[in-house]
Structures are given as structure tokens and as C-alpha cells.
Amino acid sequence: MITTLKTDITIREIVEGFEYNELEGKGLFGLSGKLTIQPEYQRNYIYADGRKDVAVIDSILKGYPIGVLYFNKIDDDKYEVLDGQQRITSIGRFVKGKFAAKDTNDHEQYYSGMSEEQRKLILDKELLIYICEGEEQEMMKWFETINIAGVPLKIQEIRNAVYHGQYITKAKEVFSNSQDANVQKWSTYVAGDVKRQDFLETALDWVSDGQIDAYMSKHRTDDNIEELKNHFDKVIDWVSNTFTNVHSEMRGLEWNRLYKEYGSNPYDPKEVAVKVKELYTSYEVRRKKGIFEYILGGMEDPSLLEIRIFEPSTIKTAYSQQTAKAEEKGVSNCPVCASGSNNNKDRTYKLSEMDADHVTAWSNGGATDISNCEMLCITHNRAKGNR
Numbered sequence: 001m002i003t004t005l006k007t008d009i010t011i012r013e014i015v016e017g018f019e020y021n022e023l024e025g026k027g028l029f030g031l032s033g034k035l036t037i038q039p040e041y042q043r044n045y046i047y048a049d050g051r052k053d054v055a056v057i058d059s060i061l062k063g064y065p066i067g068v069l070y071f072n073k074i075d076d077d078k079y080e081v082l083d084g085q086q087r088i089t090s091i092g093r094f095v096k097g098k099f100a101a102k103d104t105n106d107h108e109q110y111y112s113g114m115s116e117e118q119r120k121l122i123l124d125k126e127l128l129i130y131i132c133e134g135e136e137q138e139m140m141k142w143f144e145t146i147n148i149a150g151v152p153l154k155i156q157e158i159r160n161a162v163y164h165g166q167y168i169t170k171a172k173e174v175f176s177n178s179q180d181a182n183v184q185k186w187s188t189y190v191a192g193d194v195k196r197q198d199f200l201e202t203a204l205d206w207v208s209d210g211q212i213d214a215y216m217s218k219h220r221t222d223d224n225i226e227e228l229k230n231h232f233d234k235v236i237d238w239v240s241n242t243f244t245n246v247h248s249e250m251r252g253l254e255w256n257r258l259y260k261e262y263g264s265n266p267y268d269p270k271e272v273a274v275k276v277k278e279l280y281t282s283y284e285v286r287r288k289k290g291i292f293e294y295i296l297g298g299m300e301d302p303s304l305l306e307i308r309i310f311e312p313s314t315i316k317t318a319y320s321q322q323t324a325k326a327e328e329k330g331v332s333n334c335p336v337c338a339s340g341s342n343n344n345k346d347r348t349y350k351l352s353e354m355d356a357d358h359v360t361a362w363s364n365g366g367a368t369d370i371s372n373c374e375m376l377c378i379t380h381n382r383a384k385g386n387r
């Protein structure tokens with residue numbers, strides 16, 4: 001990868017042919033049309049708050065640096081702003097008379113009202129610009145490393161810059177469009193911000209099994225996104241058909257992994273819905289997020305649910321009651337030891353040598369309270385747990 005540091009490009013050149021789309025709130029072009037200020041992967045202009053935009057102009061007039069700008073060279077003499085869009089748009093809007101800033105005499109001024117000298121100060125300002133071009137993988141690594149200041153780009157935003165082309169443009173029309181009616185439905189299952197490319201990242205992650213960069217590189221020049229769209233739809237349809245009721249804990253689960261593991265098993269959505277509801281209302285289930293995988297897996301792995309354990313006070317009470325009764329009868333306070341004919345049948349265990357056990361298993365409806373708590377010696381508790 002080649003990065004070239006340019007220090008001689010002036011604001012005058014950058015704002016040449018500057019266009020701003022008021023409606024969409026974005027700076028479009030600069031550098032006489034050679035620079036795309038807001039490529040597809042960028043956020044909308046957020047500096048127009050009368051503070052951040054004014055601060056940019058203020059810095060220039062005072063001779064302070066405004067930071068490094070990063071341009072991505074996409075063709076001969078064609079560039080996209082990778083980082084610096086907000087600053088460039090602020091400068092362009094100021095020169096176009098969209099807002100006022102304080103001049104060096106501390107007077108609020110629009111650009112047109114400033115002295116020739118001050119305007120020159122702005123236009124002649126030389127900017128610090130890195131032009132980047134080269135191998136995709138190298139650029140990815142480099143962008144990740146510099147982790148650009150300000151509002152940092154997300155990895156997927158960087159990927160969209162590195163693998164720009166018709167494929168990513170088409171993919172963004174579907175997966176980065178907050179106006180799309182599907183986004184509402186998808187956000188039940190997919191976490192993140194559609195505008196910051198989190199949905200697109202999820203779709204790519206699913207179709208590529210986590211190999212997003214390799215996948216984007218391979219498909220970069222494809223003229224359709226069928227595979228991406230079909231796979232995403234398949235997973236979402238499967239989830240929404242299997243779990244017919246919507247819960248907030250569904251958001252951001254590893255649906256693609258679950259689809260791969262369980263997607264070919266038959267489930268009765270009605271039975272599933274009953275089970276989900278039961279587990280959701282269960283006091284013992286501490287991790288509601290685990291309910292879906294627990295059900296898909298045939299309800300065999302309660303560790304997914306982080307089942308509530310007995311309170312220390314419950315354990316102490318159960319221990320003393322059980323030990324008192326056992327001592328009256330002259331048998332072990334572990335009921336399993338007591339009923340056997342081994343060396344431990346009259347052994348009194350210390351509290352630290354015992355574990356609390358559900359008499360009726362949690363999965364069979366047993367409660368986690370004193371009425372269902374029995375102390376077993378550690379050996380017998382383990383033996384029971386492994387059954």
C-alpha cells in the first residue's frame with residue numbers, strides 16, 4: 001500500500017466546485033469535482049450545530065491545525081474522503097455563506113462580510129492530507145491501526161471504503177437504508193445501527209461465516225447481491241417462523257450459527273411459543289437470552305439459562321434442619337449415604353462438605369427454595385448431577 005502525505009493542497013482547491021445537498025445534509029463534491037466528499041459509506045453531516053462547524057473555522061483563522069485528512073484514491077485523479085468529511089463540509093458550507101463564525105477581531109461574520117485578508121487566510125490554508133492507495137488487505141490493516149480520531153469509523157465503514165464498487169453500492173441499498181421497511185423487522189433480530197453499517201456487517205458475516213474481508217474481496221465486482229440477500233432472508237425467515245413471538249432478547253443473537261446447527265430440525269412453532277413463554281416467566285431462569293438456543297437444542301443444556309441457585313441462607317437452614325434430624329436417628333446427614341451400607345452411613349458431614357440439590361429437578365418444575373432443597377455430600381451430589 002502507498003500512502004502519500006500531501007501538504008500543499010489548499011482550502012481554495014478543496015472548496016473549488018463544492019456542492020452541498022441541504023436536503024440530505026451532506027457535502028457532495030470538491031477539488032473541482034475530483035473529490036467525493038461523502039462516499040456511500042460515510043455518515044451524514046453532523047457538524048452543523050453552530051459549535052463544531054464554527055470551531056473548524058475558528059481554528060483556521062487562528063492558525064491552528066485542523067487535523068489530518070485521509071483520502072482514498074479510487075482512480076486516476078479521483079478521490080473519496082475517508083476521514084475528514086465533517087471538517088471539509090464545514091469549510092465548504094462556511095465559504096458558501098451557510099453560517100457565521102467569529103473573525104480574528106471576535107466579530108460574528110459571514111464569509112462574505114470578512115475582510116479580503118481574512119478570506120485569504122482561510123483559502124490559502126494548506127491542509128495535511130494522506131492519500132491512500134493499494135492492496136485491500138493492507139489498507140484494511142492500516143485503517144484499523146490508525147483508528148482515526150473524531151468519531152472513529154467502524155470496521156465495516158472502513159471495509160466499505162476499501163472494497164468500494166458496484167457490489168457494495170448494491171448491498172448498501174438493501175442493508176444500510178434506514179428508510180427501508182424491512183429494517184424494522186430485522187432490528188428484532190439484528191443489533192446495532194443500520195446507518196453505521198451494522199446490519200450490512202451482520203448480513204456479510206452470516207453469508208461468509210465470519211470471513212467478511214475475503215468475501216467482500218471476492219465479490220467486489222459482482223453485479224448482484226443475490227447470495228447475500230438470500231442467505232440473510234433464509235436465516236431471518238427461519239427464526240421468525242420458529243419463534244413466532246418477538247422478545248427484546250432476540251436482538252443480536254448468533255442466529256446464523258443457530259440456523260446452521262438447528263435449521264434442519266423440525267419444530268412445532270406453537271409448542272415452541274408455549275415453552276418460550278413458560279421459560280420467560282420462570283423465576284429460575286436468569287439468562288433470558290439463552291432460552292432460544294435451549295429450546296432449539298431440545299432443552300438439554302440448562303447452563304444456557306443460568307438457572308438460579310439456592311440462596312446461602314436457604315442452604316444453611318436446610319443443612320441445620322437435615323443434620324438435626326439425622327443426628328436424632330443416628331444416621332448420616334447425607335440421605336444417600338444414610339440409606340446405603342457403606343462406611344459413611346452414619347457420618348455427619350460439615351456444611352463445606354455438602355452441596356445443595358433440587359429434590360425435583362428444575363427442568364421438571366422443581367422450585368429453587370427451601371421446600372425443594374436437599375443437602376447431599378459432594379460425592380453424591382456430583383453423581384446425581386451426572387445422571
Ligand SMILES: [Zn+2]
Pocket residue numbers: 334335336337338376377378379380
Ligand atoms: Zn452421601
